[in-house]
Amino acid sequence: xxxxxLEHQESEIELAGExxxxxxxxxxxxxxxxxxxxxxxxxxxxxxxxxxxxxxxRGFEKMCERGTWTQVFPYVDRCNYISPMLxxxxxxxxxxxxxxxxxxxxxxxxxxxxxxLARISDHLTCDGAMAMExxxxxxxxxxxxxxxxIWDVMEEETGxxxxxxxxxxxxxxxxxxxxxxxxxxxxxxxxxxxVDEVEQLLLGNRIFLDRLQNIGIISAExxxxxxxxxxxxxxxxxxxxxxxxxxxxxxxxxxxEVPVGTTGDCFDRFMVRIAEIRQSASIIRQALEKLSDSGxxxxxxxxxxxxxxxxxxxxxxxxxxxxxxxxEGLKIPAGEVYSYTEGGNGELxxxxxxxxxxxxxxxxIRPPCFLVTAGLGxxxxxxxxxxxxxxxxxxxxxxxxxxx
Amino acid sequence: xSKALLDLVRAQFAxxxxxxxxxxxxETAVLNPQAWHKVATFLKTDPRAAMDMLVDLxxxxxxxxxxxxEIVAHFNSLTLGxxxxxxxxxxxxxxxxxxxxxxxxxxxxxxxxxxxxxxxxGVVFSGHPDLRRILMYPEFVxxxxxxxxxxxxxxxxxxxxxxPNISKVAPFNQHEGMSFGRQVFDGQHGAAHGQGDDADLxxxxxx
Numbered sequence: 001x002x003x004x005x006l007e008h009q010e011s012e013i014e015l016a017g018e019x020x021x022x023x024x025x026x027x028x029x030x031x032x033x034x035x036x037x038x039x040x041x042x043x044x045x046x047x048x049x050x051x052x053x054x055x056x057x058r059g060f061e062k063m064c065e066r067g068t069w070t071q072v073f074p075y076v077d078r079c080n081y082i083s084p085m086l087x088x089x090x091x092x093x094x095x096x097x098x099x100x101x102x103x104x105x106x107x108x109x110x111x112x113x114x115x116x117l118a119r120i121s122d123h124l125t126c127d128g129a130m131a132m133e134x135x136x137x138x139x140x141x142x143x144x145x146x147x148x149x150i151w152d153v154m155e156e157e158t159g160x161x162x163x164x165x166x167x168x169x170x171x172x173x174x175x176x177x178x179x180x181x182x183x184x185x186x187x188x189x190x191x192x193x194x195v196d197e198v199e200q201l202l203l204g205n206r207i208f209l210d211r212l213q214n215i216g217i218i219s220a221e222x223x224x225x226x227x228x229x230x231x232x233x234x235x236x237x238x239x240x241x242x243x244x245x246x247x248x249x250x251x252x253x254x255x256x257e258v259p260v261g262t263t264g265d266c267f268d269r270f271m272v273r274i275a276e277i278r279q280s281a282s283i284i285r286q287a288l289e290k291l292s293d294s295g296x297x298x299x300x301x302x303x304x305x306x307x308x309x310x311x312x313x314x315x316x317x318x319x320x321x322x323x324x325x326x327x328e329g330l331k332i333p334a335g336e337v338y339s340y341t342e343g344g345n346g347e348l349x350x351x352x353x354x355x356x357x358x359x360x361x362x363x364x365i366r367p368p369c370f371l372v373t374a375g376l377g378x379x380x381x382x383x384x385x386x387x388x389x390x391x392x393x394x395x396x397x398x399x400x401x402x403x404x
Numbered sequence: 405x406s407k408a409l410l411d412l413v414r415a416q417f418a419x420x421x422x423x424x425x426x427x428x429x430x431e432t433a434v435l436n437p438q439a440w441h442k443v444a445t446f447l448k449t450d451p452r453a454a455m456d457m458l459v460d461l462x463x464x465x466x467x468x469x470x471x472x473x474e475i476v477a478h479f480n481s482l483t484l485g486x487x488x489x490x491x492x493x494x495x496x497x498x499x500x501x502x503x504x505x506x507x508x509x510x511x512x513x514x515x516x517x518x519x520x521x522x523x524x525x526g527v528v529f530s531g532h533p534d535l536r537r538i539l540m541y542p543e544f545v546x547x548x549x550x551x552x553x554x555x556x557x558x559x560x561x562x563x564x565x566x567x568p569n570i571s572k573v574a575p576f577n578q579h580e581g582m583s584f585g586r587q588v589f590d591g592q593h594g595a596a597h598g599q600g601d602d603a604d605l606x607x608x609x610x611x
Contacts, residue, residue, distance in 0.1 A: 054539035061524075062548055062555050097428055224456050224482060227513030240482050337428045338460070338478055338489065351476065353464055366460040366478075374516040403539060 019047055022385070026055045030133050030389045034399035035373065037380075037388065044385045049377045053370070056403040064363035068329025069095055069169060072363060077163040079365060080401040082125050083118035083344040085111075085154070088167030093248055094339035094350035095169040098332050099304065105290075107171050107297040108250045113184060113287040114157065114166075116280040120191060121150045122344030123231070123273040123280075126396035130270060131202055133389045134211050139198045146194040149187045156183060169330060170305045171298030181288045188281045195277055212267035216379045216391035219264065226378070227371035230346025231272045232395060236264035242342040249341075253290070256283050269394040304330050329358025345369050345396055369395075369402040406486035407431060412452060413488070417443055430489055437492040440475075441505035447479055447488065448510050455479040455488065458511035461518060463525045467551045470497040473527055475504055499526060499550060506532035524549035 019040045025031035034055040040048040060079065064072045076091045077084040089111045096103065103111075128143030151161040157177060158164035166173050202208050218228075220236040233240055241258045243251040259275035261268025298305045306325055311318035334356035340349040349366030372395045380391050410431040414421050420439035425432050435443055447455040460478040471493040479488045495502030506529035507514040518529040519538040526547040529535060537544065543562045546553050 052538075054537075054541070057539040059548060059555070062553075065551075066555055100428075222512065225512040227457055227459060227511070227517075238482065245485060335427050336430070336432075336476075338430050340459075347459065349460055349478070351460060351462060351478070362464045364460070364462045364476075370516065370520075371513050374513065378512075 032397055032399060034403060035397060046380055046383055049381055051377045053373060054403050056399040060404040061363055064360050068358050069332060069360055073165045073167055077165055078400050080344055080398045081162060082398055083122035084164055085114045085118035086343045089115050090341040090348045091350055092167040092169055093341060094337060094352050095332060097339045098337045098352060098354060101170055101299050101301055103171055103299055104296055106292050106295045109287045109291040110172060110176055110297060112249055113284050116284045117150050117153060119280050119344055120277050121147045123277050127270055127273050130393035133393050134208060136208060139201050142194050142198055146191040149190055153183055153187050170301055175297045184284060184288060188284055192281055211390050212270060214265050215387050216266045217264050218379050226375040228375060229368050232269055232372050235261035235268035235272045237262055242340055242347055254283050254286050266390045266394040331358055343368055345372060367401045369398050373397045373402050409453060409486055409488055432489040432491060434491045437494050437504050440492050444507050444510055454481045454483050456482055458513045461514060463521045463527055465525060465551045471495050472497050472499060473502050473525055502527040503530055505530055508532050
């Protein structure tokens with residue numbers, strides 16, 4: 001190693017005149033697998049950036065046009081695969097809006113309880129991954145442990161940890177299991193204690209705070225113009241939550257707050273998610289109070305809901321009804337609808353067009369991640385190279401939903 | 405969504421609004437595509453509309469009709485809490501001349517969503533700052549969400565791109581890493597030799 005030339009003035013050092021092109025991703029641990037950023041660096045400052053998505057494009061919308069309406073559920077599961085229950089419910093609500101039916105109260109509360117559990121798992125994943133990418137591996141493991149508890153509940157209820165395909169048009173696949181309420185209450189308590197521990201670990205950590213505070217700031221106007229919704233928008237101080245502003249299901253009966261941030265930096269996005277986990281826990285407890293132990297979780301509508309199995313096997317009417325719904329698909333009247341719910345990352349919209357047959361004519365999912373990721377370039381332009389990691393992590397880009 | 409707003413748009417742009425409906429409570433105005441940008445500007449700037457968010461922009465393909473594509477945009481006003489859907493029909497039945505004004509100068513969210521519609525349907529947004537494919541790759545041929553694009557079509561693998569000024573290439577050839585997927589098992593020789601394009605990878609044994 002050459003000795004340091006102390007006589008050399010810093011201003012005299014000749015730096016490269018051309019900006020340096022740096023390619024991060026798509027196979028980069030901090031890019032969550034599927035995003036590529038081509039950055040033009042001047043020193044360590046990002047001068048220009050091109051965010052490229054699409055590496056996980058699987059033709060979701062094209063595939064939906066091939067099967068029946070019910071066969072869309074497995075596909076929406078694979079959009080936001082961290083909180084698939086919210087996608088299931090969102091799609092079911094869109095179809096129900098077109099059919100003009102409303103699910104029974106038991107189903108609505110069941111959907112809310114499961115949906116909020118999914119939201120907690122979404123936020124735990126995002127905050128945990130954010131901490132891990134900044135070098136704090138322990139909180140990540142703790143949060144993933146808490147997420148496992150939630151997924152155990154999901155497995156108990158739906159039979160699948162991740163891709164449940166549990167929603168149905170006009171209800172749910174199965175009623176709650178006998179031990180649902182007890183299990184969920186115990187799980188939520190455990191999850192909240194993990195969140196408390198993680199907060200103690202991280203919020204006293206100078207390195208963690210310095211990496212997040214005042215990094216990746218976006219103004220409320222810019223965020224709204226970019227179509228940001230969900231925790232990322234609320235971190236800018238805009239209290240827009242679909243559950244409050246347009247209560248779907250039975251969210252208007254619930255008492256909860258919409259946490260907002262102040263500066264719109266990465267730290268606010270982190271804290272908004274932590275606060276939302278607590279709000280979701282409160283919603284879950286209220287939903288369990290309201291959830292009755294008996295009654296159907298499906299609407300009483302033979303056009304939409306499959307008959308009971310013993311009816312299918314013993315009566316000709318039941319067999320025909322089952323056959324018609326499974327083979328032809330249930331018929332949704334011709335028309336178009338836009339139905340929107342609060343997904344894990346913001347407004348999850350479904351724009352459906354039906355031609356009256358059993359097959360969707362067009363299924364458009366309005367992915368909150370896609371628009372949030374569209375803003376990534378804006379918040380990291382002018383930032384330092386090392387800030388890309390917390391900025392990207394705080395947006396909670398889910399490849400399946402962004403690229404579809 | 406808001407009925408009063410729909411009436412306002414209809415009154416303001418009487419000659420541009422072709423039809424309106426409010427199916428399932430979603431107020432909708434079908435516009436003449438020439439007025440697309442003008443109406444959108446009104447929605448953004450007029451205090452009675454105050455549409456600060458372009459929520460969604462997509463298209464629907466009706467291959468049997470002319471014009472063929474329906475551009476669908478959903479707007480939301482966070483301040484006034486109402487919504488509106490605008491639609492416009494563009495493109496001839498062959499899928500050409502599908503062109504409409506870009507809204508990217510009004511809302512930032514239009515940038516990527518218009519790129520996606522261009523990518524999936526081939527609708528050109530005039531005035532868009534950066535109109536290129538977003539979910540598909542540049543070499544992709546066709547527009548996958550058009551109804552006449554077969555869902556099971558397979559396009560050839562893309563050879564290594566020639567990038568100017570970059571001398572480094574990936575240290576493997578284009579067949580490597582996928583050969584096992586292309587082998588044919590004939591049951592007699594165990595793993596037999598490849599066929600077709602990959603025959604050169606597996607030269608026949610000389611015995």
